[in-house]
Amino acid sequence: MRNKDIIEAIEKAKHVVVISHVNPDADSLSSASAVYTYMLKLHKKVSFFCASKHIDENLKFLPWLDKIKNSFPKDADLAISLDCGSYSRLGVELDIDLINIDHHQSNDNYGKYNVVDADAISTTQVLYDFFKANEIDINHKMATALYAGLIDDSSNFLSHKTDHRVFEMAKDLCHLGADSKSCNLFVSQHMSLSAYRIKGAMMLDMQLYNDGKIAVLHVDQKMMQKYGAKANDCEAALEEALHLPTVKVAILLRENKNLTLKASLRSDMSIDVNGIARHFGGGGHPHAAGFTLPDNDMQKATQEIITLLKESI
Structure with missing residues (x-):
């Protein structure tokens, strides 16, 4: 898809909605925040939509998060989704044109217009490259948002995908006025008391399989x-x-309120967990992926996942 077509679609639109995915993380909210600012610079009527009601308190320092609404505006004529690896992650059915901006390997280009780069470390990097390619000025609010998503998805530059492009982007964003101190503090350091406590409980109950190569964490509603x-x-x-030095894959099985199971997978890159997630109808990246199962039988799910992983290992 040509950038020119996307720019023209934005210029023609009368009411643009930026979409952050359900249960939004820093990369999705940061990308949406940057696009929201961009729309304001164009003097567009713009709305910020997220289907999930809960937004991480740590991320509310990002520009415009106070504008998020859970209802989709009826008069919108263009939507821009940010960091939504699949159409279902939008949390809404659309009957208007959609610009899909993302970096997930599992993305199937579901938008009318697609800007998807699976090699990018974050969606904010995809967006940064788009802004640069189209000579779109990045102000300090956009720079802060883009930096926040970058440090979150790069795990504070510790990710295996961190390269010279990532550091060059970070340097440029700092020159453009990114509030790197707030980003580092709220994205990387602040943690709620509930997060501290449940982390301790999860670590205490963690189970190891296959000679310590697989770590499994279970969290139920109780x-x-x-x-x-x-x-x-x-x-x-x-x-x-x-x-842990022996662990190749970490698995989190978390029970949802509707008694389904959310499975999250992480790997040290020696195992492609995206392939495992796809087996169960999900997706993501080779090193980070997830899916949802229709029932809450954790032991059954654990055994099914481990069986598949043992074949890979």
Whole structure:
């Protein structure tokens, strides 16, 4: 898809809606924040939509997050989705044109217009490259948002995908006025009391399989309620399980309120967990992927996933 076509679609639109995916993370919200600012610079009527009601308190320092609404405007004529690896992640059915901006390998180009780069470390990097290619000025608010998504999806520049392009982008955004201190503080350092407590409980109950190569973490609704935790509070334990020297793959099975199971997979890149996720109807990246199962039988799910992983290992 030519950038010219996308620019023309934006110019013609009368009411643009930027979409952050359900259960939004920093990359999705940051990308949407940057695009929202861009629309304001164009003097466009713009709305910020997210189907999920809960937004991580740590991320509310990002520009325009106070504008997020859970209802989709009826008069919108163009939507821009950010970091939505599949159409279902939008959380809404659309009957208007859609610009799909993303970096997930599993993205099937579901938009009328698609800007998808699976080699990018974050959707904010895809967006940054788009802005640069089209000579779109990045102001300090856009720079802050883009930087926040970059450090989150790069795990503070520790990701295997971190390269010279990532550092060049970070340097440029700082020159453009990014509030790097706030990004580092709120995205990387602040953690709620509930997140601390549930992380400790998850680590205590962690199970190891296949000579310590597979780490499995289970979280049910009773556990979530005990610690007052939210979905995002479980991510730290999942990521840190990979710090164990023998672990190749970390698995989190979290029970949802509707008694389905959310499975999140992380790997050290020796195993393609995106392939495992696709087997169950999900997707993501080779090193980070996920899917949802229709029932909450954790032991059954654990055994099915481990069986597939043992074949890969």
